[in-house]
Amino acid sequence: MLNLPRFRPLLLAAASAAAAPAAASAATTTPTPAPSTPACSSGTTTQAFAKFQDLADYALAPGGDFESGTAGWSLYNSAIVAGNETTGVRSGTHSLLLGASPRGGNVMAVSPAFCVTPEHPTFRFLVKSNTADAQRSGLLVAIDYRVAGSAWVNVQTSTIGLQPSRDWVPSAVSPLATKIPASALAAGVTVRLSFLAYASTAAAGGLQIDNLMIDPYRRS
Numbered sequence: 001m002l003n004l005p006r007f008r009p010l011l012l013a014a015a016s017a018a019a020a021p022a023a024a025s026a027a028t029t030t031p032t033p034a035p036s037t038p039a040c041s042s043g044t045t046t047q048a049f050a051k052f053q054d055l056a057d058y059a060l061a062p063g064g065d066f067e068s069g070t071a072g073w074s075l076y077n078s079a080i081v082a083g084n085e086t087t088g089v090r091s092g093t094h095s096l097l098l099g100a101s102p103r104g105g106n107v108m109a110v111s112p113a114f115c116v117t118p119e120h121p122t123f124r125f126l127v128k129s130n131t132a133d134a135q136r137s138g139l140l141v142a143i144d145y146r147v148a149g150s151a152w153v154n155v156q157t158s159t160i161g162l163q164p165s166r167d168w169v170p171s172a173v174s175p176l177a178t179k180i181p182a183s184a185l186a187a188g189v190t191v192r193l194s195f196l197a198y199a200s201t202a203a204a205g206g207l208q209i210d211n212l213m214i215d216p217y218r219r220s
């Protein structure tokens with residue numbers, strides 16, 4: 001299986017050579033350790049959004065297809081329901097409904113934490129609004145990161161306006177690693193994505209998401 005770490009030794013070797021070119025010819029000099037790059041395997045990738053003219057390779061986020069329960073996800077007034085996204089990005093039989101039990105409070109789903117490096121520039125998912133009212137049809141997506149041992153830091157909350165539609169559509173290609181400070185990425189970060197439905201959206205039927213995919217910036 002081709003994984004990102006295969007490329008890492010070359011990158012580290014290049015970085016080390018650039019940092020200490022003189023040391024290479026001095027046999028008695030102890031080499032300066034290369035800066036460590038946190039391991040972050042992305043798993044199998046596919047051109048999941050090729051039918052939408054997006055030829056990037058994507059890997060499924062942890063539990064991002066909602067086919068194996070909610071392990072690692074935190075759900076608030078949300079639930080896995082029958083019915084996969086219908087665009088064919090990834091087959092399955094289930095998706096996540098935001099607004100499954102609207103009774104006040106947040107209508108939100110928070111993903112499991114997963115590692116992100118500079119080679120994970122974007123994410124994308126499928127979404128479906130169950131309300132026909134454009135004024136009630138919307139979604140917030142928040143990016144939080146954490147360096148091990150430190151608190152979570154919110155770096156972006158985007159508003160994604162949805163067309164009042166009952167058809168599944170791909171989200172915009174959404175920035176990920178570029179929203180996180182380089183110093184944190186160098187130290188190694190985990191990220192979680194939060195999907196929040198407008199309360200009015202939830203009250204009017206909610207919305208569904210499926211197949212949360214991360215672009216590991218690797219081309220087959």
Ligand SMILES: [Ca+2]
Binds near residue numbers: 085
């Ligand atoms: Ca699914």
